[in-house]
Amino acid sequence: MSKLRVAVVGAKGRIGSEAVRAVEAADDMELVAALGRGDRLETLTEAGAQVVVELTHPDSVMENLEFCVRNGIHGVVGTTGWTEDRLAKLTSWLEASPGTGVLIAPNFSIGAVLTMAFAQQAARFFESVEVVELHHPNKADAPSGTATRTAQLIAAARREAGCAPQPDATTTALEGARGADVDGVPVHSVRLRGLLAHQEVLLGDTGETLTIRHDSLHHSCFMPGILLGARRVVSTPGLTFGLENFLDLG
Ligand SMILES: NC(=O)C1=CN([C@@H]2O[C@H](COP(=O)(O)OP(=O)(O)OC[C@H]3O[C@@H](n4cnc5c(N)ncnc54)[C@H](O)[C@@H]3O)[C@@H](O)[C@H]2O)C=CC1
Numbered sequence: 001m002s003k004l005r006v007a008v009v010g011a012k013g014r015i016g017s018e019a020v021r022a023v024e025a026a027d028d029m030e031l032v033a034a035l036g037r038g039d040r041l042e043t044l045t046e047a048g049a050q051v052v053v054e055l056t057h058p059d060s061v062m063e064n065l066e067f068c069v070r071n072g073i074h075g076v077v078g079t080t081g082w083t084e085d086r087l088a089k090l091t092s093w094l095e096a097s098p099g100t101g102v103l104i105a106p107n108f109s110i111g112a113v114l115t116m117a118f119a120q121q122a123a124r125f126f127e128s129v130e131v132v133e134l135h136h137p138n139k140a141d142a143p144s145g146t147a148t149r150t151a152q153l154i155a156a157a158r159r160e161a162g163c164a165p166q167p168d169a170t171t172t173a174l175e176g177a178r179g180a181d182v183d184g185v186p187v188h189s190v191r192l193r194g195l196l197a198h199q200e201v202l203l204g205d206t207g208e209t210l211t212i213r214h215d216s217l218h219h220s221c222f223m224p225g226i227l228l229g230a231r232r233v234v235s236t237p238g239l240t241f242g243l244e245n246f247l248d249l250g
């Protein structure tokens with residue numbers, strides 16, 4: 001069977017360099033290109049890439065994806081910074097390129113995907129819920145894509161269950177003290193040397209609290225998700241948001 005022709009864009013970065021190694025080590029894949037900042041996107045078509053793994057920067061991802069989708073190259077995207085406007089633009093490009101698929105995964109690690117699923121499940125049973133994400137200080141965006149997605153899923157579950165707004169008697173606060181408001185869920189961002197990517201979902205009700213915590217300790221934790229995404233996206237046209245769509249979580 002022929003190997004899947006995969007390229008990595010952002011190949012010299014923290015996660016990109018790990019992805020290059022993972023693709024090279026996969027028996028069913030061939031690394032056909034590894035692009036860094038300033039490299040020509042045409043290299044991707046010239047190399048015959050079927051899938052591009054996009055791990056760059058929120059300022060770069062749209063241009064890279066527009067090129068890929070226009071050329072019928074599937075995308076596996078870990079880069080963060082997704083807004084409704086950006087998603088709408090990507091969807092319109094995909095509509096003009098039938099058969100092309102893009103997976104956007106706010107987090108490729110199975111533990112983080114499960115954290116989101118558990119938080120979504122627990123959200124309606126507790127009066128209060130807040131998210132704390134902790135990352136290395138080189139991270140460009142805050143809150144993290146994972147925390148934003150987690151808060152959105154929590155908010156959707158609470159809306160569906162008819163939960164009341166969270167109690168919060170704060171009337172005086174230093175700006176930022178209560179975190180960012182993502183769909184009514186406070187999200188707090190810590191940037192600390194020594195950390196990689198970590199998240200806690202804190203849930204509380206009368207007389208009890210529940211903490212769901214996940215720690216990414218090495219970039220290798222994202223690799224099985226990236227490889228799975230590359231294998232699945234080639235037969236999944238259109239936009240898929242979240243690796244959970246490619247996992248049988250039950
Ligand atoms: N979804 C997930 O599971 C994960 C997502 N990420 C996200 O991936 C992105 C990259 O993260 P890191 O590797 O930590 O950042 P990084 O700064 O270490 O690496 C990014 C690399 O992309 C390059 N780059 C920027 N623009 C480019 C362009 N137009 N073409 C080619 N290369 C370009 C940079 O020069 C750099 O080498 C971030 O948005 C981060 O949040 C990171 C880890 C896991």
Ligand SMILES: O=C(O)C1=N[C@H](C(=O)O)C[C@H](O)C1
Nearest residue numbers: 080106107139144145146197
């Ligand atoms: O920048 C990172 O490092 C990470 N980014 C992603 C995010 O914003 O959620 C995934 C993971 O947290 C690592």
